[in-house]
Structure formats: C-alpha cells, structure tokens
Amino acid sequence: MSRNALLAAVAVIALAGPAAAQNRVTIQWQTPNLTEAQYEPIWKQTIAEFEAANPDVKVEPILVARRDHWTKFVASAQARQAPCIVAVDLTTAAAEGYLRPMDDLWAKEPASFRDAWAPEMLSAAKWEGKLYGLPNWGGTYAEVYNRELVEKAGLDPKNPPKTWDEYLRWSKALTGPDRWATSILGGKTDTTTRVLLTWIWGNGGEAFNADMTEATFAKNPKSLEAIKFYLGLFTKEGVASPAPTTTNYLEQTVLFAQGKIATMRNAYWSIAKVIGDNPAIEGKMFVAPMPSNIPNAPTLASVSAHSISQSCRYPEQAWRFIKFDMDKKWAIERAVKANWMPLRRDLVNEPELKADPMLAEFVRIGANARSYPLPHPAWADIAVNDIVDAVQKALLEPARTDEIFRDLDARVTRKLRQ
Amino acid sequence: MSNTTTTTNTPARSWTGRGLARERWHGYLFLAPTLLFLAAVIVLPLFHAFWTSFQRIRGLNSTFIGFANYVRVLEDEAFWHSLRVSLAFVSVSVVAHVLLGLLLALALNKITFARTALRVLFLTPWMVAAAVGATIWLWLLEPQFGVLNYILLSVGIISAPVAWLGTPGTAFAAVTTVEIWRGVPFIMLLTLAGLQTIPAEQYEAAEIDGATSWQKFRHITLPNLKYLLVVASTLDIINVVRHYDIIGIMTGGGPAGATEVLPALLYNTAFRANRFGEAAAIGVLLLSMVLIFAAMYLRITRVGQEDDRR
Amino acid sequence: MNRTSPLTQAGLWIAILIAALVTIFPFYWMLNTALKPQSEVFLSPPAFYSANWSFDAFRTLLVERPFARYFMNSLIVSLGSTLLSVALATFAAYGFTRFHIKGAGALIVFLLFTKMLPETLLIIPYFRLMSELGLINSHLSLILAYSSFALPFSVWMLIGFFRSIPLEIDEAAIVDGASRITTLWRVILPLARPGLVAVALFTFLISWNAYVWALVLTTDPSMFVLSVGIANMVGEYRVQWNELMAAAMIAAVPVMVMFAFLERHLVNALTAGAVKG
Known part of the structure; x- marks a missing residue:
C-alpha cells in the first residue's frame, strides 16, 4: 500500500534525525490539569527528574485546556496516534477501545507496590474486569466555609450543620444583601452532576440501580426529595447566588473567594484556587462533612488515573513514568502545593499531609466516599448533557421538577441500555 | 462590469x-x-x-448500518429543537447584520471627517477571533462582577443584577447580540464598496429633479445595492449557520438547550457523546441545508450577471 | 457627493458615535482589565480606570510564559497560508477568466461547497491525513489547513477582480512575445494589486484567528499558536482575567494595525472586484 510506503519514508526521515542518534524514545503525556497554574512547577520538576534518571526516555507534556481535553484526545486516538500516558474518562475510553489494559504491567510489580492501592480504589479503574488505569490523585467533596462570614452571622464555626434542617437555618442566617449562603451548580460541566449526586446520597437516595441499568432520579422518592431540597435553596428559599444555570466550578470559587457566598461544596483543590484569587482569605476557611439526613452518608471522590493508550508504542517506558509519578515525593508535593489528594493508602499517615488541618480533614472525610466517574461507557455524555440539562430545566421551571426528572430517568435509562 | x-x-x-x-x-x-x-x-x-x-462507530471499530443514523437523528426531538433554534438564530442575526450594516455604511458614506479611522474602528469586532470576542463579552455579562449589569443598575434600567446567560430568553438574546456585533462590519464593508460603484451622475440628476433624501435612497441607492445585498446576505447565512465559536464559549448550548444551534448539537454528539456516526449524519443534514442557500446564491448571481449583460 | 444640512450631519454623528461606542466598548474593557492588577479585577463596583494600571500582565505573558514564541508561530503560519493561498488563487482565477474551462460553473460551485462544511466534521479525518503524512506538530499542517479554508473565497474574489481587467491587456503582452506566466506576473498582477491585498488580508485573518485545527494538530508547546495559548489559560478553577485579556490584546493588536494600514485597499478591491460579481 502506498500509504505504508509513505509512512516508511517518513519514518526513515524521522530516524535520520538527531533524536535517534541518542536512541531515545519520546512518550507523550496528556492530562487536563497540566495547564493548571498550581500544578505546573510540580510536573515540570517530575519530568526533569524522571528524564535525568531515565536518559533513554523523553517525556513530552501535552498542554490542553480542560474543555478541549477529550476532543484532542479522541482526534489523536482515532488516528491511532494518541499520547502514551493519558488521564481521561476511563470507562468511556476503555469501552471505546482507546486504552491498553495494564494487568500485565501491574502483575510484574512487587506486592509492596501493589499494596499501596486499596482494592476498591483499583476497582474504580477497571472495566470489564481489566485494569485500565492506576489511580493517581483525587478530590473528596466536602463543605467549605468562610469562617469570617460564619462568625459575622452569629453562627458557631465549631458546630457546623449536620442535618439539612440545620443547614437551612445556617443558610438563612448567612444570606444578606448582595450575599448568599451558597451556590447551586447548574452550568454545563459534570461538576453540576457531581454535586447533585452528593445531595442525593446525603438523603439516602440513589441515582441509579445497583448494576447501572436504570436511572432513579425521580423513581427513588429519596432522590427526588433531595433534588427538590437542593434546587429549592435557590428557587424556594433564595439563599443561593443568582444565575445558577451558568454557575460552574469556576464561578462558584470566584464567588467564594470574593466573599459573596459563605459556603461551597467542593474538593480540596478549590482551596488553592480560592487563595490564588484572594490571598487575604488564607487561614480563614474551614471544612466540615457535608450535612446529611442519614447517618454515614457517603460523599463523592473524583478519581484521576494514569492510563496507557492503545496505540502507545512504548508501554514499558510509559509504565516506568507512571510509577515514577506515583512516588510518595510527588504525591505529597501535589497534595501540599496543588491540593490534589493522594490515593495511595500508605500515605495517609505522612506527617506532611497531617500538618495541614484542612487537608487532614478532607482525608478523614474521604474515608467514606464513592468514586467518580460512575462506571458506564455513556457516563461522560449522561453527566455533562442529560443530567445538566434536567437541572437547568428544573431551576428555570421548579413547578415541573417531577416531570423533568421522570423524563430524565426515561432518557438516561435508554442510554444506559443501548 | x-x-x-x-x-x-x-x-x-x-x-x-x-x-x-x-x-x-x-x-x-x-x-x-x-x-x-x-x-x-x-x-x-x-x-x-x-x-x-452510514456507520456505527465504537471507538476504532465500525459497522455499516445504512440509514440508521439518519433515522435516529430525525426521530430525536433534540434535532428538531436545534433546527428551530438555528433558524431563529440565523434569521435574527442575518437580518440585523444587513440592516445595521447598511445603515452604518450609508452613514459613513455621508460624513467627510475621520472616515478611514471610523471604518477601521467599526471593523474591529470582525477582525478579532470570534472566540476572543465571545470571551470579552462573557466578562462584560458576568452577573456579579460584570460591567454591563453595573451600568444598567446605575442608570436604573434594571433593579437587580441580571443573569444574562442564565435564562433561555436572555441567553439567546445575548449570543445573538454578540453574533450581530461581530457580523455587522462585514456587511458594512461590502456595502461601502457597493456604494462607491453607484455613479454620482444618478444622484446629481435626481437632485436637479428636486428629489428628497428618502427618494434618492429609495430609487437610486437601494436598486443599485439590491444585488449586492442579496449576495451578501446569502454569504452571511452560509457563514452564520455553521458558526459555533460564540455559542460554544458563551453557553455551550444551554441553558436547557435554549442556544443549542445545530453546530452545537453536532459538536456535542461527536465529542461529548462519542456518537460519530450520528454526528456525521447531523453534519450531512446541515450541509444539505447550507447547499440550498448556496443554490439560491448561485441562481441570484447568475441572474445578476445576465442583468448586467443586457 | 451630495450635500447635507448641518442638522442631518449632527444627527448622523450622534448615530455614528453611539454605534462606535457599542462597537468599541468591549475592547476598552478588555484593555482596562488587562492593565489592572489581579487584586482589582473583581472589585465591585468595577473600576473604569485605575491608578494602578500597569503592564505587569503583558510582562508575565511575554517574559514568563512563551507568548512571544506563540506569536512567532502564529505569524509564520498566517504568512505561510497567505502566500500559499494567494499564489494558488491567482493561478486559479487567471485560469478561470482567461481560458475556456469546461464546466466552470460546476467548478465554482465545488469551490463554494468546500467552504460550507461544518468544521467539526473535518477534525478527525484531517488529523488522520496529517498524521499519515507525518505533519503533526509542523507549521506546514496548519498552513495547508488554513489555506484550504481561505482558498475558495480568495478564488471567488480574484475571479471578480481579474474579470475587470480587459483581455486586450493580456493580448497585447502575448503578441509582444510574452509567455502566459510572464504576462500574469508582469502585467496582470500589478494591475490586480488591490485585489491581491484584499485576498491576502482575508486569508491572514482566517489563519490568525483559527483555533480548532491548531488545537488538534499541535502537541508540542513550542509549536503552539496564539489561539491555543489563549485557550490554555482558562484553567479548571481559575481564570486570571487580566492575563487572559492581555493575551487577547496581544492577538488582536497586529490585525488591527494591519487593517488600519490596508483597509483602503480592501474597500477598493471589493468595489473593483467581488461586489460586481
């Protein structure tokens, strides 16, 4: 085939280049957080030290804005040119055949290495029984408060609300002219879905049945009750900031940093961002478990994993870098400086992690969390499109909430079974 | 000619x-x-x-499924909804582009002072990337910290900050306004060029006959520009119907689908839902619609040429 | 030009100034934000100017971040596309207007057709094509992409323009013994200069502002163009509005300057060529 001849010619030209003389292979690394300012110094150092220790491998970071991360990955994956190491929506990517199972590489590792991951953590990175990623860092969602605003409202920061009734009482006290208790997320990103799930779980509801073949947003009365209470903070109680349908994680943290809202449901990484926006707020925040109506309500922990793409030509080298990046040193750097929580269970008692009371509290809360994204190939689509759409509709027409979420159940169930 | x-x-x-x-x-x-x-x-x-x-695409595998993608797309209410949004978006934008572009060109043609400077000034929205323009507007329209709400509040036009992109009606109005802001200069430019081709003698003759400004516009300017305006609006339709940058950045199609034009649906189907077959079907349907306009355009230009030759 | 009364002039000016204000205010706000220190960006009420205006955001972009590099890449890619597209369009327009081409109408339809495809449809096949040619991470892949988008409109405009140049001019040159190429180069091109300038401006603008293609076709940060650099500034949790607006300024100013100098040609070219169809 002429295409192969062409490829061969290109390969010859490429091989004639100086890189080949050093016998060095290049592996690409694409994750959406490389463009985050708080992480940049850390990953640059990781790559530098890795390359110093592995002169035969060059790591090329791929910088891409989060909103275009998946588009860029898919374009290259479709041409079988995907970056070797990626952090993508794992189940979707695995089901589409873009990822390489890692079980062989994993099996070769000593037990001391493998024991660092709890089995339930690993299961979040599996699809149809195969391991497609190694969980690297995550974010547990909890309730973050602005201590000054709480005290100003005459509330006790030592006793944050534990139930929804208490939360509502706090919210009313925290709302004032041009200031609100919190934000309802309804913008077109999956963070809207993440926060909605925490409210549903906090009321003992479920959004899906156990094997994820049916959506139960409206079918499960506890879920529907939770949705109504949560969205009602804006539509009924007026204690949430305006414009929820355009409020994403970004708008929410800006409002919090500027003292426009007193509490936000967010992960630890939001702290770095808030301080970046408003350095004066440092040390004036505290975190607490999210209020819930049932004992031991689980929260949500988003899991980011390193995967190897199907088209990767150097999986051994890629695995070497993944292991390097999993090292305790980088995990702690990421946690302390970029505020991404480590997922290795052997790091929980590291003094550096315990030194920061907020981080320690997030780690404690994270002990009872369900991993996210949910394990279904259509999840990314459902989370960003269908669920967000329903939330937006219900925020705009609260009277139709039942009907909107019944429609959502039907629509999502159809997608789950396709 | x-x-x-x-x-x-x-x-x-x-x-x-x-x-x-x-x-x-x-x-x-x-x-x-x-x-x-x-x-x-x-x-x-x-x-x-x-x-x-015509394929069902699952990652790197594909199977031939005939017209099933088209059937699925046409059966989905989302497609028809997007089609309606697209029609509204395109018609409002194009009508406004042509009207405002024409008025602006007429006004600029009348004045003698600072013409070049003003022409360049009016062209700016069209020169910068649509994505950049949309980002600036996003910042202007920000509900809490944006300057637009501040201005309207201090003048007293609104009594509380408005979430412009937060409700269907205002969001649609906002993205359309930005599209109008961006697209008027192009029509203005074409019209300015067209105005230069109208022979001055026609106006002089009319003045001798004592024609009013409106009569001159009605009987000289407009007939001379008619062909140009039709061509320009057809080109504009073709451009706007495919346009996605502004909506992609400002609303992503929301809230509740109020700004989900066909290109937005296409993008979301391909790169959010990973259904490339259906996305391609939407693309082909969109293309056929654009082709209808293109055919109209060709007819018009041919008619125009024949007119010229006579 | 016909005379107008002072009253009409005043009315005209008021209308023009209002329109100018609406047109330009977003750019003023962009500049205002770009010059503000980070701490004042979220002031409410927002400040229309600040005593603390500074070029810090620009300095950060150009010194600490590789925006100068992005700028160079944008320039190389845009100039390359402009050259390629203008050259091809010149030949094509000359062919269309100086020779009898069978099915010329159909070919022009084809040209227009290529302009109408929704971009999203082209992303994956185009990436595949470029990766098979080994052109990922090259200026050339972007130059080829952008030229292809600009080409149909360029040919269309130049056809209109070349038609307005009398055939007798070619005839005279050829009778004098010049070849077709010499005629085109020595005789026609100088006459067509305003048209070429206009086409070049259009192509430059398209290339300078394009995003999606640069997004998928470049992975090496040293190959990024401005539009990609700007998009990457929008972090998940953090947008530094002053830096973002400064980056937008860096991208916008060159085209504004270019248009300020060449706008005259644009109107002339449209008058002479495309407008008459």
Whole structure:
C-alpha cells in the first residue's frame, strides 16, 4: 500500500534525525490539569527528574485546556496516534477501545507496590474486569466555609450543620444583601452532576440501580426529595447566588473567594484556587462533612488515573513514568502545593499531609466516599448533557421538577441500555 | 462590469482566431493546483464524513448500518429543537447584520471627517477571533462582577443584577447580540464598496429633479445595492449557520438547550457523546441545508450577471 | 457627493458615535482589565480606570510564559497560508477568466461547497491525513489547513477582480512575445494589486484567528499558536482575567494595525472586484 510506503519514508526521515542518534524514545503525556497554574512547577520538576534518571526516555507534556481535553484526545486516538500516558474518562475510553489494559504491567510489580492501592480504589479503574488505569490523585467533596462570614452571622464555626434542617437555618442566617449562603451548580460541566449526586446520597437516595441499568432520579422518592431540597435553596428559599444555570466550578470559587457566598461544596483543590484569587482569605476557611439526613452518608471522590493508550508504542517506558509519578515525593508535593489528594493508602499517615488541618480533614472525610466517574461507557455524555440539562430545566421551571426528572430517568435509562 | 468582455461562462472568443486555440487546455493547468489541493484536504475528509454517517462507530471499530443514523437523528426531538433554534438564530442575526450594516455604511458614506479611522474602528469586532470576542463579552455579562449589569443598575434600567446567560430568553438574546456585533462590519464593508460603484451622475440628476433624501435612497441607492445585498446576505447565512465559536464559549448550548444551534448539537454528539456516526449524519443534514442557500446564491448571481449583460 | 444640512450631519454623528461606542466598548474593557492588577479585577463596583494600571500582565505573558514564541508561530503560519493561498488563487482565477474551462460553473460551485462544511466534521479525518503524512506538530499542517479554508473565497474574489481587467491587456503582452506566466506576473498582477491585498488580508485573518485545527494538530508547546495559548489559560478553577485579556490584546493588536494600514485597499478591491460579481 502506498500509504505504508509513505509512512516508511517518513519514518526513515524521522530516524535520520538527531533524536535517534541518542536512541531515545519520546512518550507523550496528556492530562487536563497540566495547564493548571498550581500544578505546573510540580510536573515540570517530575519530568526533569524522571528524564535525568531515565536518559533513554523523553517525556513530552501535552498542554490542553480542560474543555478541549477529550476532543484532542479522541482526534489523536482515532488516528491511532494518541499520547502514551493519558488521564481521561476511563470507562468511556476503555469501552471505546482507546486504552491498553495494564494487568500485565501491574502483575510484574512487587506486592509492596501493589499494596499501596486499596482494592476498591483499583476497582474504580477497571472495566470489564481489566485494569485500565492506576489511580493517581483525587478530590473528596466536602463543605467549605468562610469562617469570617460564619462568625459575622452569629453562627458557631465549631458546630457546623449536620442535618439539612440545620443547614437551612445556617443558610438563612448567612444570606444578606448582595450575599448568599451558597451556590447551586447548574452550568454545563459534570461538576453540576457531581454535586447533585452528593445531595442525593446525603438523603439516602440513589441515582441509579445497583448494576447501572436504570436511572432513579425521580423513581427513588429519596432522590427526588433531595433534588427538590437542593434546587429549592435557590428557587424556594433564595439563599443561593443568582444565575445558577451558568454557575460552574469556576464561578462558584470566584464567588467564594470574593466573599459573596459563605459556603461551597467542593474538593480540596478549590482551596488553592480560592487563595490564588484572594490571598487575604488564607487561614480563614474551614471544612466540615457535608450535612446529611442519614447517618454515614457517603460523599463523592473524583478519581484521576494514569492510563496507557492503545496505540502507545512504548508501554514499558510509559509504565516506568507512571510509577515514577506515583512516588510518595510527588504525591505529597501535589497534595501540599496543588491540593490534589493522594490515593495511595500508605500515605495517609505522612506527617506532611497531617500538618495541614484542612487537608487532614478532607482525608478523614474521604474515608467514606464513592468514586467518580460512575462506571458506564455513556457516563461522560449522561453527566455533562442529560443530567445538566434536567437541572437547568428544573431551576428555570421548579413547578415541573417531577416531570423533568421522570423524563430524565426515561432518557438516561435508554442510554444506559443501548 | 462595463469594461469586461468575458465571463466564466463564455469562452474567450476573440482569442481562438489567433492561433491560441492550441493553449486552450492550459487553463486547466492554472486551475490544477487549486483543485488538486482542495480535493486532497477537503474532499477526502468529506467522503470520510459521508462514509461515517452510514456507520456505527465504537471507538476504532465500525459497522455499516445504512440509514440508521439518519433515522435516529430525525426521530430525536433534540434535532428538531436545534433546527428551530438555528433558524431563529440565523434569521435574527442575518437580518440585523444587513440592516445595521447598511445603515452604518450609508452613514459613513455621508460624513467627510475621520472616515478611514471610523471604518477601521467599526471593523474591529470582525477582525478579532470570534472566540476572543465571545470571551470579552462573557466578562462584560458576568452577573456579579460584570460591567454591563453595573451600568444598567446605575442608570436604573434594571433593579437587580441580571443573569444574562442564565435564562433561555436572555441567553439567546445575548449570543445573538454578540453574533450581530461581530457580523455587522462585514456587511458594512461590502456595502461601502457597493456604494462607491453607484455613479454620482444618478444622484446629481435626481437632485436637479428636486428629489428628497428618502427618494434618492429609495430609487437610486437601494436598486443599485439590491444585488449586492442579496449576495451578501446569502454569504452571511452560509457563514452564520455553521458558526459555533460564540455559542460554544458563551453557553455551550444551554441553558436547557435554549442556544443549542445545530453546530452545537453536532459538536456535542461527536465529542461529548462519542456518537460519530450520528454526528456525521447531523453534519450531512446541515450541509444539505447550507447547499440550498448556496443554490439560491448561485441562481441570484447568475441572474445578476445576465442583468448586467443586457 | 451630495450635500447635507448641518442638522442631518449632527444627527448622523450622534448615530455614528453611539454605534462606535457599542462597537468599541468591549475592547476598552478588555484593555482596562488587562492593565489592572489581579487584586482589582473583581472589585465591585468595577473600576473604569485605575491608578494602578500597569503592564505587569503583558510582562508575565511575554517574559514568563512563551507568548512571544506563540506569536512567532502564529505569524509564520498566517504568512505561510497567505502566500500559499494567494499564489494558488491567482493561478486559479487567471485560469478561470482567461481560458475556456469546461464546466466552470460546476467548478465554482465545488469551490463554494468546500467552504460550507461544518468544521467539526473535518477534525478527525484531517488529523488522520496529517498524521499519515507525518505533519503533526509542523507549521506546514496548519498552513495547508488554513489555506484550504481561505482558498475558495480568495478564488471567488480574484475571479471578480481579474474579470475587470480587459483581455486586450493580456493580448497585447502575448503578441509582444510574452509567455502566459510572464504576462500574469508582469502585467496582470500589478494591475490586480488591490485585489491581491484584499485576498491576502482575508486569508491572514482566517489563519490568525483559527483555533480548532491548531488545537488538534499541535502537541508540542513550542509549536503552539496564539489561539491555543489563549485557550490554555482558562484553567479548571481559575481564570486570571487580566492575563487572559492581555493575551487577547496581544492577538488582536497586529490585525488591527494591519487593517488600519490596508483597509483602503480592501474597500477598493471589493468595489473593483467581488461586489460586481
């Protein structure tokens, strides 16, 4: 085939280049957080030290804005040119055949290495029984408060609300002219879905049945009750900031940093961002478990994993870098400086992690969390499109909430079974 | 066209008698680079898109499923909803582009001071990337910290900050406004060029007859510009109907689908839902609609040329 | 030009100034934000100017971040596309207007057709094509992409323009013994200069502002163009509005300057060529 001849010619030209003389292979690394300012110094150092220790491998970071991360990955994956190491929506990517199972590489590792991951953590990175990623860092969602605003409202920061009734009482006290208790997320990103799930779980509801073949947003009365209470903070109680349908994680943290809202449901990484926006707020925040109506309500922990793409030509080298990046040193750097929580269970008692009371509290809360994204190939689509759409509709027409979420159940169930 | 002796549709008659018939085919040599180039970079991908629209794509695997993608797309209410949004978006934008562009060009044509500076000024929204323009507007419209709400509140037009992109009606109005802001300059530019081609004698004659400004506009300017305006609006329709940058950045199609134009649906189906087959089918349907406008455009331009020749 | 009364002039000016304000205010706000220190960006009420205006955001972009590099890449890619597209369009327009081409109408339809495809449809096949040619991470892949988008409109405009140049001019040159190429180069091109300038401006603008293609076709940060650099500034949790607006300024100013100098040609070219169809 002429295409192969062409490829061969290109390969010859490429091989004639100086890189080949050093016998060095290049592996690409694409994750959406490389463009985050708080992480940049850390990953640059990781790559530098890795390359110093592995002169035969060059790591090329791929910088891409989060909103275009998946588009860029898919374009290259479709041409079988995907970056070797990626952090993508794992189940979707695995089901589409873009990822390489890692079980062989994993099996070769000593037990001391493998024991660092709890089995339930690993299961979040599996699809149809195969391991497609190694969980690297995550974010547990909890309730973050602005201590000054709480005290100003005459509330006790030592006793944050534990139930929804208490939360509502706090919210009313925290709302004032041009200031609100919190934000309802309804913008077109999956963070809207993440926060909605925490409210549903906090009321003992479920959004899906156990094997994820049916959506139960409206079918499960506890879920529907939770949705109504949560969205009602804006539509009924007026204690949430305006414009929820355009409020994403970004708008929410800006409002919090500027003292426009007193509490936000967010992960630890939001702290770095808030301080970046408003350095004066440092040390004036505290975190607490999210209020819930049932004992031991689980929260949500988003899991980011390193995967190897199907088209990767150097999986051994890629695995070497993944292991390097999993090292305790980088995990702690990421946690302390970029505020991404480590997922290795052997790091929980590291003094550096315990030194920061907020981080320690997030780690404690994270002990009872369900991993996210949910394990279904259509999840990314459902989370960003269908669920967000329903939330937006219900925020705009609260009277139709039942009907909107019944429609959502039907629509999502159809997608789950396709 | 007064000094033109040929068009693409008529051969260079005067040449053949001079022994240049032998080089007739050389014309194709001049066209060849462009046609081959476009064939490689556009036609191949285009065939790929057609092929995809008949496939079920799962990652790297595909199976032929005939028209099933089209059936699924046409049965989905989302498609018809997007079509309605697209029609509204395109018609409002294009009408406003042409009206405002025409008015602006007429006004600029009347003044004598600072013409070039003002023309460049009015062109700016069209010069910067639509994505950049949309980002600026996003910042202007920010509900809490944006300057627009501040201005409207201090003037007293609104009594509380408005979430412009937060409700369907205002969000649609906002993205359409930005599209109008961005697109008027192009029509203005074309119209300005068109105004220069109207012979001054026509106006002079009318003035001698004592015509009012409105009569001059109605009976001289408008008829002279008619052809140009139709061409410009057709080109504009073709551009706006495919346009996604502004909506992609400002609303992503929300809230509750209020700004989900067809290109937004196409993008979300391909790169959010990973259903490339259905996305390709939407693309082919969108393309066919654009083609209808293109056919109209061709008819109009041909009619225009015939008018000229008479 | 016809005379107008002072009252009409005043009315005209008021209308023009209002329109100018609406047109330009977003750019003023962009500049205002770009010059503000980070701490004042979220002031409410927002400040229309600040005593603390500074070029810090620009300095950060150009010194600490590789925006100068992005700028160079944008320039190389845009100039390259402009050259390629203008050259191809010149030949094609000359062929269309100076020779009898069978099915010329159909070919022009084809040209227009290529302009109408929704971009999203082309992303994956185009990436595949470029990766098979080994052109990922090259200026050339972007130059080819952008030229192909600009080409149909360029040919269309130049056809209109070349038609307005009398055939007798070619004839005279050829009778004097010049070849077709010499005629085109020595005789036609100088006459067509305004048209060429207009086409070049259009192509430059398209290339300078394009995003999606650069997004998928470049992975090496040293190959990024401005539009990609700007998009990457929008972090998940953090947008530094002053830096973002400064980056937008860096991208916008060159085209504004270019248009300020060449706008005259644009109107002339449209008058002479495309407008008459």
